[in-house]
Amino acid sequence: MKDIRIIVSGGGTGGHIYPAVSVVETLEKRLGKEHVEVLFVGAEGKMEMQKVPALGYRIVGLPVVGLQRRLTLKNLKVPFRVMQSLLKARKVLSGFKPDIVVGFGGYASLPLLWQAQRMGYPTVLWEGNSFAGMANRMLSRKADRVCVSYDNMERFFGKDKIVITGNPVRGRFDGLQKKSPESLEYFGFREERPILLVTGGSLGARVINESVMKYMERLVSEKKINLIWQVGGYYFEEMKERMKPYAGSDNVWMAPFIDRMDYAYAVADLVVARAGASTVTELSLAGVPALFIPSSGVTDDHQTKNARSLVDKGAAEMLSDAEAVEKMLPFAETLLADKEKLAGMAQKIKEFAVRDSADIMVNIVLEEAEKKYLKK
Numbered sequence: 094m095k096d097i098r099i100i101v102s103g104g105g106t107g108g109h110i111y112p113a114v115s116v117v118e119t120l121e122k123r124l125g126k127e128h129v130e131v132l133f134v135g136a137e138g139k140m141e142m143q144k145v146p147a148l149g150y151r152i153v154g155l156p157v158v159g160l161q162r163r164l165t166l167k168n169l170k171v172p173f174r175v176m177q178s179l180l181k182a183r184k185v186l187s188g189f190k191p192d193i194v195v196g197f198g199g200y201a202s203l204p205l206l207w208q209a210q211r212m213g214y215p216t217v218l219w220e221g222n223s224f225a226g227m228a229n230r231m232l233s234r235k236a237d238r239v240c241v242s243y244d245n246m247e248r249f250f251g252k253d254k255i256v257i258t259g260n261p262v263r264g265r266f267d268g269l270q271k272k273s274p275e276s277l278e279y280f281g282f283r284e285e286r287p288i289l290l291v292t293g294g295s296l297g298a299r300v301i302n303e304s305v306m307k308y309m310e311r312l313v314s315e316k317k318i319n320l321i322w323q324v325g326g327y328y329f330e331e332m333k334e335r336m337k338p339y340a341g342s343d344n345v346w347m348a349p350f351i352d353r354m355d356y357a358y359a360v361a362d363l364v365v366a367r368a369g370a371s372t373v374t375e376l377s378l379a380g381v382p383a384l385f386i387p388s389s390g391v392t393d394d395h396q397t398k399n400a401r402s403l404v405d406k407g408a409a410e411m412l413s414d415a416e417a418v419e420k421m422l423p424f425a426e427t428l429l430a431d432k433e434k435l436a437g438m439a440q441k442i443k444e445f446a447v448r449d450s451a452d453i454m455v456n457i458v459l460e461e462a463e464k465k466y467l468k469k
Contacts, residue, residue, distance in 0.1 A: 103197030104141035115261035136201035178204035221370030225249035259447025260374035290361035382438035408441035
């Protein structure tokens with residue numbers, strides 16, 4: 094194929110959006126940008142409606158909303174929004190006429206992929222978690238291929254459709270030079286103290302931030318470790334105010350967002366983070382030991398399942414949200430003091446890395462799109 098028209102759907106979180114963007118960027122690099130016409134489809138009001146256009150891509154929003162797990166009147170809207178989304182999805186597909194449609198999970202992808210399958214378009218799914226989401230489980234019955242990041246996914250998808258691609262990520266995290274002068278300089282640290290990286294994602298995580306603040310006074314007075322702390326855009330102003338008593342501390346670097354995450358992984362001896370698929374992938378590529386605090390508020394508790402797959406192999410440690418505030422920082426300090434254990438964790442987490450994930454997935458997308466032409 095010289096030219097390809099592709100619709101990419103999924104969203105709600107960066108864990109759905111950025112793998113999709115990574116695959117599109119890789120496809121454009123492979124074929125040449127002038128030979129790829131892409132349309133993103135997401136959910137109205139969700140982060141993809143800002144993030145995707147900011148990267149230079151066109152996006153259409155569907156009025157679909159997710160089903161709330163608690164009893165609420167908001168769930169009464171869901172059937173109507175689904176019907177509206179299915180009608181709009183059909184119009185989008187008829188107007189764009191894609192060669193292939195690729196779904197990256199989340200409820201945003203369900204109406205578009207469901208209609209695409211019934212209209213005869215080839216569809217490829219990507220599932221980044223070790224416990225498959227509901228949308229992908231439903232769509233997999235008629236999907237042509239299902240790209241996954243973990244072994245043993247046959248319990249969710251047909252074995253003949255599965256291909257292990259790993260998690261496509263933007264940027265390169267493998268082969269980082271540990272404690273390089275540039276990475277240390279970026280954060281203003283020297284190498285003499287262990288470095289702990291704490292992140293709750295781009296928006297932040299209340300529990301993780303509170304877990305840091307619980308021991309902040311001890312952390313800045315004892316100066317046993319250096320801290321890189323991504324507090325998240327949602328919590329930055331609050332945390333900046335609460336950190337005023339510790340202004341000028343030379344062992345704490347705090348920001349709403351880390352632009353050079355490659356530098357952060359390069360200097361970190363240990364990372365405390367949520368256990369989303371993208372984070373797990375980045376850490377495994379970078380070979381950085383992790384203490385996971387899985388989010389308790391995600392569907393099917395998939396972050397705990399992601400973390401458990403690494404913990405069971407000795408590649409990471411884990412605390413629950415309920416334990417984190419009291420135990421997170423003391424546990425992290427204990428791990429940082431055990432260099433032999435950290436070295437073992439770093440080696441084992443590398444075993445989970447699947448390199449060139451975006452390239453592998455682009456191969457699958459092109460193969461399935463090519464089949465459409467062969468059938469003509």
